[in-house]
Amino acid sequence: MESALGVIGGGIVGLAVAYKLQLRYPDKKIIVFEKDAEIGMHQSGRNSGVLHCGLYYEPGSLKAKLAVSGIRQMTAFCREHEIQHEICGKVVVASDEREAGFLKNLHARGTANGLQGLEFLTGAALAQREPYVSAKEALLVPEEGIVDYKAVMQKLKELILARNGAVLMGTRINKVVEGNNEVIVSDGTKEWKLDAVVSCAGLHSDRIYRQFTRQRRPLRIVPFRGEYMMLKPEAKHLVNHLVYPVPDPEYPFLGVHFTRMISGAREVGPNAVFALKREGYVNTQFSLKDTVDAVTYKGFMAFLAKNFSFSMGEFYSSINAKAFLKKAQKLIPDIKMEHFVKGTAGVRAQAMDARGKLIMDFNVIRQGRQVHVLNAPSPGATASLAIADYIISEYIN
Numbered sequence: 001m002e003s004a005l006g007v008i009g010g011g012i013v014g015l016a017v018a019y020k021l022q023l024r025y026p027d028k029k030i031i032v033f034e035k036d037a038e039i040g041m042h043q044s045g046r047n048s049g050v051l052h053c054g055l056y057y058e059p060g061s062l063k064a065k066l067a068v069s070g071i072r073q074m075t076a077f078c079r080e081h082e083i084q085h086e087i088c089g090k091v092v093v094a095s096d097e098r099e100a101g102f103l104k105n106l107h108a109r110g111t112a113n114g115l116q117g118l119e120f121l122t123g124a125a126l127a128q129r130e131p132y133v134s135a136k137e138a139l140l141v142p143e144e145g146i147v148d149y150k151a152v153m154q155k156l157k158e159l160i161l162a163r164n165g166a167v168l169m170g171t172r173i174n175k176v177v178e179g180n181n182e183v184i185v186s187d188g189t190k191e192w193k194l195d196a197v198v199s200c201a202g203l204h205s206d207r208i209y210r211q212f213t214r215q216r217r218p219l220r221i222v223p224f225r226g227e228y229m230m231l232k233p234e235a236k237h238l239v240n241h242l243v244y245p246v247p248d249p250e251y252p253f254l255g256v257h258f259t260r261m262i263s264g265a266r267e268v269g270p271n272a273v274f275a276l277k278r279e280g281y282v283n284t285q286f287s288l289k290d291t292v293d294a295v296t297y298k299g300f301m302a303f304l305a306k307n308f309s310f311s312m313g314e315f316y317s318s319i320n321a322k323a324f325l326k327k328a329q330k331l332i333p334d335i336k337m338e339h340f341v342k343g344t345a346g347v348r349a350q351a352m353d354a355r356g357k358l359i360m361d362f363n364v365i366r367q368g369r370q371v372h373v374l375n376a377p378s379p380g381a382t383a384s385l386a387i388a389d390y391i392i393s394e395y396i397n
């Protein structure tokens with residue numbers, strides 16, 4: 001019988017892993033299992049569409065390494081397969097002295113991570129690039145860009161299928177049993193015998209780890225919804241490229257920013273609101289299981305206690321459009337409520353430890369013939385091809 005490798009999850013990380021497994025093991029059958037009817041229905045299809053080049057991440061961390069090599073691979077992949085993308089650069093804007101200090105640290109981080117062309121802009125240079133932006137200091141990051149991640153995922157799927165792989169939709173894996181020389185995965189109706197399985201289950205990664213390995217979860221996924229507004233066509237001229245605030249270094253969230261999407265639309269957001277459902281894309285959606293799972297976790301209570309005003313501020317920006325507008329006006333004061341229409345939302349699978357610390361770096365664990373991607377937050381889409389290489393070289397042999 002043909003030997004096979006499996007991947008749970010048809011988001012961008014799962015598809016990238018399957019694609020790279022196929023290149024590495026051309027004689028094996030590669031099978032992707034996706035519970036939904038389409039690929040990329042969750043984080044990968046609901047993000048900002050930005051190519052991050054490695055500005056923010058702790059030098060030496062997995063994120064820093066994989067973002068830098070990931071953006072190169074992703075742009076090369078897009079060039080090769082004629083997928084729409086553009087290295088348009090972004091400006092990171094400090095609004096006061098405190099943020100100007102953080103911006104200097106970011107410049108140092110980016111330089112340590114090997115970024116090219118970082119440059120503090122003069123007032124005139126900023127005005128030429130982004131005339132409506134108000135800044136105390138502005139840092140140009142010329143290597144960042146925008147891309148159509150849905151098109152990237154479609155292409156990955158197409159390549160997997162063209163090389164005799166399979167992408168099985170509507171296939172929720174609910175049982176994994178380790179044998180002596182194989183691992184058997186099942187969706188309750190059918191079984192697949194595999195040499196190894198890689199779980200890239202995004203918002204469900206921690207539960208899947210517990211269920212399939214019977215080990216305690218070393219961390220907990222806490223869902224943070226990110227909500228967007230769109231700019232109406234008459235306000236599009238207010239943003240030319242990508243305009244970001246200086247993020248608070250305590251959090252993995254980048255703050256409400258302006259994004260020129262690859263379609264030409266202008267998006268504003270996302271905030272970072274604790275979601276009462278892991279796949280809850282509007283603030284009225286609620287899951288008892290998901291909410292109980294989060295609020296009974298001692299890490300979550302420790303997080304809330306330490307970050308109460310942050311959490312409330314983000315929650316307020318979800319229920320009060322004026323609070324959201326205020327965040328946007330910090331960067332572009334001319335933005336007005338009448339420029340907004342409601343946009344989409346995504347939910348971040350953010351790992352947290354038992355002390356309430358948000359885990360910034362990517363996290364992967366192997367247990368027998370199972371490899372689990374436990375934390376793949378932003379820039380997981382940019383870095384997906386590099387994450388796949390890392391998993392294969394470190395965990396599949």
Ligand SMILES: Cc1cc2nc3c(=O)[nH]c(=O)nc-3n(C[C@H](O)[C@H](O)[C@H](O)COP(=O)(O)OP(=O)(O)OC[C@H]3O[C@@H](n4cnc5c(N)ncnc54)[C@H](O)[C@@H]3O)c2cc1C
Pocket residue numbers: 008009010011012013014015033034035036039040041042043044045046047048049050051052171172173174200201202203204208225226270345346347348349376377378379380381382383
């Ligand atoms: C609001 C937001 C903005 C972001 N902006 C950016 C950005 O601009 N640039 C960037 O690089 N990154 C960004 N990110 C991060 C990026 O989107 C993620 O890092 C990346 O999409 C993670 O991909 P994934 O495949 O791990 O997860 P997902 O895309 O969530 O995919 C996981 C898949 O697993 C499936 N699944 C789960 N359980 C099972 C099961 N039992 N059986 C079968 N299938 C299962 C799910 O249905 C899902 O399709 C953003 C994220 C969010 C939420």
